Amino acid sequence: MSIEVIRAAALDGVSHGFLGRRGGVSTGIHAGLNVGTGSSDERDAIARNRALAATAVLPGAALVTVHQVHSPDVVTVDAPFPGDRPKADALVTRTPGLLLGILTADCAPVLFADREAGVVGAAHAGWKGAIGGVTDATIAAMEALGADRTRIAAAIGPCIARASYEVDAGFTDRFGAENPENERFFTDGRREGHFQFDLEGYVAARLAVAGIGRVETLGLDTYADEDRFFSFRRATHRGELDYGRQISLIGLI
Template sequence: MQDAASPAPIESALLNEATGNTIRHGYFTRAGGVSEGIYRGLNVGLGSSDERGNVMENRRRVAAWFGLPLERLATVHQVHSPDVVTIGADYDGARPEADAMVSATPGVVLGVLAADCGPILFADPDNRVIGAAHAGWKGALTGVLENTVAAMEALGAQRGNILACLGPSISQASYEVGPEFVERFVAENPDYQRFFAPSATPGHAMFDLPALTIERLRQAGVRAESLGLCTYPDSERFFSYRRTTHRKEPDYGRQISAISIREI
């Protein structure tokens, strides 16, 4: 394995402003990993065909950025669902099928993977409850964001105290969809037509997944922001499923966004 510099994740001004030293978070890029070739950098995707040793070393580096061992990095088997799991002190490394996690336990890192879908990190700094969600179009439409907020409340969070930030994800300028896609959203809510703009391809549209994500977070009663970073054009910093597909590459890596409550 070729060594590289330590990871240097992007941080949210909103989360930093309110959480201070009680909660730490980071939206990790490709920087600081050991993977090579099409997976170059910090690929943490166990579902990729990258060498497993590289993936595990990259994951170890993410955990180490939080000052914790690899065994305390919690991730799930993401399936584009609205399902949320609670991570406690008894976390044993299991990866159940789900797309979000919540915790009130210090010393564990919640991490969600993405390569165009939206990674959202949540925090209620007053009550020391955190969450992390993976929201592609399906998860956003079927309620993974709202379910994450509800699961945080079950751990003692107060909805009005919850902050949420959407990390690097595909933007409207790079997300072309077909007419059946638009119909599915408009059938759910006619107002969702506003998240689609005309495409250069007849009958197609450009979908604004980040805008939908932020809208649903705010409607859920939390204070939300977006980093405003698109994964598709920025191949130096981000993996992108859609870019990989357009380039006809055989596989792609995944970046991670993670959050943890500091131990006192």
């Protein structure tokens, strides 16, 4: 099966792609394009999948990823890291030939571009990073490189959808304490005292409030579409011992 590269109209003309599990060389519960070094998959398969993913989006570019920790921290990149990857959840660059990569398995991948300034960014927005301000920090880091938020286009890729994301009352209270208007991102759940959370909608709203010029949501549910995407929550519900990770990429020629 060939690698599926999902692209956003908002980022047209910029080398980018949201990749799922289709294609790749991994087998078993990691079957497909698993790129997660934190998984128990074979190291050689992960390395081959990463190379295949990079070639599918920007052939010849150097893939750069970080050690993701659900933080609001951003790294500005001008060359591949010489040693250990820094702990962070977003990357920005204005250097051609680098391909920024963010790994997800239900969290929201967000890709950014200011075409005029020649600045791009990628952020991993799980609920912790999202409420902690990882997208705001990414925008600020892009502006430090010469971007303008009114020119930045952002796209939110495949992530767990509201229909698949049940949370408890403590979770909703945390978001309500941050901003009472966050109530609109929750609907009643299937069980008493539980709610369905719209992660994609929340991240999109943060981007809009921040003044991003164009925001696109792809509306793709990682949990529900097993054929196309890996999902941490789906694997957990099934009692599986591990799960794959997919990658979202953006770079400059």
